[in-house]
Amino acid sequence: MINFQYTRASNIADAVRLISADPAAKFIAGGTNLIDLMKEDVERPSRLIDISRLPLKSIEETGENGLRIGALVPNSDLAYHPLVARRYPILASAILAGASAQLRNMASTGGNLLQRTRCAYFYDTATPCNKREAGSGCSAITGLNRMHAILGTSETCIATHPSDMCVALAALGARVQVAGPTGERTIEFPDLHCLPGDTPQRETTLAPNEIITAIVLPPRGFEANYTYLKVRDRLSYAFALVSVAAGLELEGDRIKEARLALGGVAHKPWRDPAAEAVLQGRAADRATFTRAADILLRDAKPFGHNAFKIDLARRAIVRALTQAANGTPQSQSNKKLA
């Protein structure tokens, strides 16, 4: 870890002013990802601006029957909040599927959105990585890529987004509130994270001097028919090979509204309107679920070691939609498949 300056922001405007003044500075909140990356010399900030004491730790109902989650609410507090557990259990389940109890106690909601890929080449400063050093090349495309992306990849990067929480937020249609030098704005969740394209070093549409202040959930929580199914190499405390957040609204055995988002398969939480469209109005059965999976994976591209992910994703989608339709969400404690 290199030496750096440390400053504590006294309010949101102060945080924006401090980060605008130093392009090599970084915000720190929970620190669980940033400090790890600093120890590896992947991140080398000149200054850390501590935002962890800003008043962004409340969870409140919005006027429109939604929920506003402060950016500094710890992941564990969010997962166990009574309103989240009752109205948005898909979000609670996804959070509890990720990391460990200690890390969830530290990690902030806003920081979870901004965590970096766990691609081993991104972490290893001795190897080329376009995300870490633009133009240096991608070591994963021809390297060990078992954990890597199958959708939305580019010739410059096949890294995945590591978050579980974000997969549920994508399915729920969350919005992200940010503040910057010219005021506040709201980002729709699909517009927050970028695909790698030619600029894999650019991971979000946030400006360098903007700060996330809150996540807003719309009223619909799919609390009756949902699941978060995470498939990984060990049963706990591991990143997803493939994960699926599924939310259904049923009318009899017909699907009235469907949400389907995948983790572990792309540079961002993967949601495909075409796959959701073939679920809408159809019978909630295996044939429908398989069709949705086939459409979502129609452009999936393997890179060698990760070829198994295409079939794994197809099966996980069908299983997750079945769990959601049956009202038998996957338990994150009892590892037996629901």
Add this chain to the structure above:
Amino acid sequence: MSVPERLPLSLIINGIEMKLSVAPWTTLLDLLRDHLDLTGTKKGCDHGQCGACTVLVDGRRINSCLTLAVMQDGARVTTVEGLAIDGVLHALQQAFIDHDAFQCGYCTPGQLCSAAGLIAEGKATSADDIRELMSGNICRCGAYPNIMQAIQLVMAQP
């Protein structure tokens, strides 16, 4: 780049108030071990993957290797050295001894602090819950079954 000055820091560690000064890049773990000689807290991976460095900050279990000491200014820190009170072992410490819940012992301080945090959180109601919520603490000797027994015993105590 000029080296920044040390920053003042006030912590209550195992009930004792301490006025300290540290460089900003000092993790809470390094402060405990290298500056205060509280070597009960262990450095395993130093990347938040093993749980050996688990301590309680304001009653919540965290990985002390992934937080800067300066960020915890004003906090109440409990390490494994602070679990026993007046020479009487914490119920978890006694249960770990009674159930032979360790072999080499390197992960044990983290397991103990993590289990104390788990019990305080009150979210575990089954063996599956305990296993899942203790998954941030790795034991390479594989003493998990006995660790489970010890925790379950303490949770069952009135």
